[in-house]
Amino acid sequence: MTNKLYYTDPFIYQWKTEITASENKNGTWEITLKDTAFYPEGGGQPCDLGTIDGIEVLAVRKEQDEVIHILNEKPNRTLVNCSLNKERRIEHTQHHSGQHLLSAVCVELYDIGTVSFHLSNDTATIDLNTPSLSRQQLLNIEARVNDYIYENRKINVFYINTNEASKYALRKVPSGHEQLRIVQIEGIEYNACGGTHVQTTSQIGLLKLMKTEKHRGHVRLFFSCGMRLLKDYSKKNEWVSSIANRLSSPPEKLPEKIEKLLSDNKEASQKYNALFEELSYEIAQKLLSEQEDGPFISTIFDQYSIKELEIIARNITNQSDKTVVFASTLENKILLLHNGTSPLHCGQIIKNHAAAFSGKGGGDAKKAQAFFSDIEQLKQFIEFVTTNLVQAEKIE
Structure with missing residues (x-):
């Protein structure tokens, strides 16, 4: 039976002892010691870790009165030096x-x-x-x-x-x-x-x-x-100090400073959204005039998010029955959207074809999105949709 040093002195971190048994099980060695300070997992407390003769202890468990130490390899000696991870203990x-x-x-x-x-x-x-x-x-x-x-x-x-x-x-x-x-x-x-x-x-x-x-x-x-x-x-003090330096504010004033930044950001966001609504209308008009022929309005954007592209797309579908196929290279996403008059089922297009281009996503009949890990495959998918699916995916 193992002499359990962790019961008598929880502050033992290094000791010498003898290996009393060893067995190879499924590629790891199960070692028992004459004396051990390695606490086995139990009572909500995780096991100790450390080394036996320099070999890392992977886990420790208790079986009846024995303490089993799990190692990747067997120590070469019977008399071994043991060391606990002191900080963990x-x-x-x-x-x-x-x-x-x-x-x-x-x-x-x-x-x-x-x-x-x-x-x-x-x-x-x-x-x-x-x-x-x-x-x-x-x-x-x-x-x-x-x-x-x-x-x-x-x-x-x-x-x-x-x-x-x-x-x-x-x-x-x-x-x-x-x-x-x-x-x-x-x-x-x-x-x-x-x-x-x-x-x-x-x-x-x-x-x-x-x-x-x-x-x-x-x-x-x-x-x-x-x-x-x-x-x-x-760790948190470093974060607070870093934020305080970035905001040129003493730490005690940070809550007040952050509240002001959030308020300013909300106001700026509202102004941006209002301006973008106006811009989106102009972009929609330009695309409608440039792409009069065919059932699609298709464009790849480098500067806008998919959320912003939906605003532009809504402006288009409010004025026409075309299906919008937009892509955002900021997010590597595409958007399919129409006003319900098109026979195309946007969600089925994504479901049936996006995976072939390493894309994944979903949606319903009138709106769907997909993400692509590779921008070239995203472009290939857009070309596939706009050239091959004019009547292919009907709304059921």
């Missing part, structure tokens, strides 16, 4: 202890229990047994959690027999165990848990509630703490 340990404290405070303040805990490389969440949380509740929870962190309360780990569980205020007693591993935050809670934990609440670092989402009738609460929170703050 610390982040997981901080967040697991942070989750215990956060869940305890939700019960303390509002009698709201935790349904589940999820921890990944990017996020940490708890699902709470409540349909909603107010902004004030979130502020109160966050403040109380950080008060307990500042108080530097001890986090103790000890073992009890299952028949002793009633002596402790455990919210859940795991079944199928003769012994229980208890994690106690002094003066706050007892919890049966097999994860790695810090030694005092201050080692969790600051804890920040990030956002909430509704999830299957519960509230999913996202949080971050410790080293991961510092990295998140540093």
Whole structure:
């Protein structure tokens, strides 16, 4: 049976030990060690990663009392040097202890229990047994959690027999165990848990509630703490500083500055739309006069979006029964549109023929769009439509 160092000391990151067994399974090696600090995935906490004699550990899992380490190759020696990814372990340990404290405070303040805990490389969440949380509740929870962190309360780990569980205020007693591993935050809670934990609440670092989402009738609460929170703050501080420099504004004035920019942009957009309506009419008139013959008005535009091309096309179809075939090289898209008097089914044209030119899209009888990854094939598709499909695709 593996000696599990992560239970006795979560701050061991390097050690020497012996390989006790190895087996090749489906191209990877499953290794067991006499002693391991690699935590296997469980209880919402991901597994540790690192190296065994310089060989990358891909995953770690538990099988009964053994810890299985998955590697791409077998170490050459029996006595090996092991090394944990220290940053990953610390982040997981901080967040697991942070989750215990956060869940305890939700019960303390509002009698709201935790349904589940999820921890990944990017996020940490708890699902709470409540349909909603107010902004004030979130502020109160966050403040109380950080008060307990500042108080530097001890986090103790000890073992009890299952028949002793009633002596402790455990919210859940795991079944199928003769012994229980208890994690106690002094003066706050007892919890049966097999994860790695810090030694005092201050080692969790600051804890920040990030956002909430509704999830299957519960509230999913996202949080971050410790080293991961510092990295998140540093990244966002760089973004804020960069934006502030670009806008020549102190950071505290950014909300006001951005609101003004949005307002100015909305006003400019309204003016542009009004001017483009006038321009689109002139472009439509010009195209109608230049392409009087045939059932199509067809043009490739380099400067307009497909949304703008639809405005021009509507001006054309309001004045004629022609089918418009427009393309935007800005977006590598085409637009087929008519006023309903044409026998052509725009959507069926796209469905039946665009794929042959590496295009994809859809639409209905009177309007359809398609995207092409290659501009030359887009042009070939337009030529195909305007030369071969005058009566080919009838409206059903």
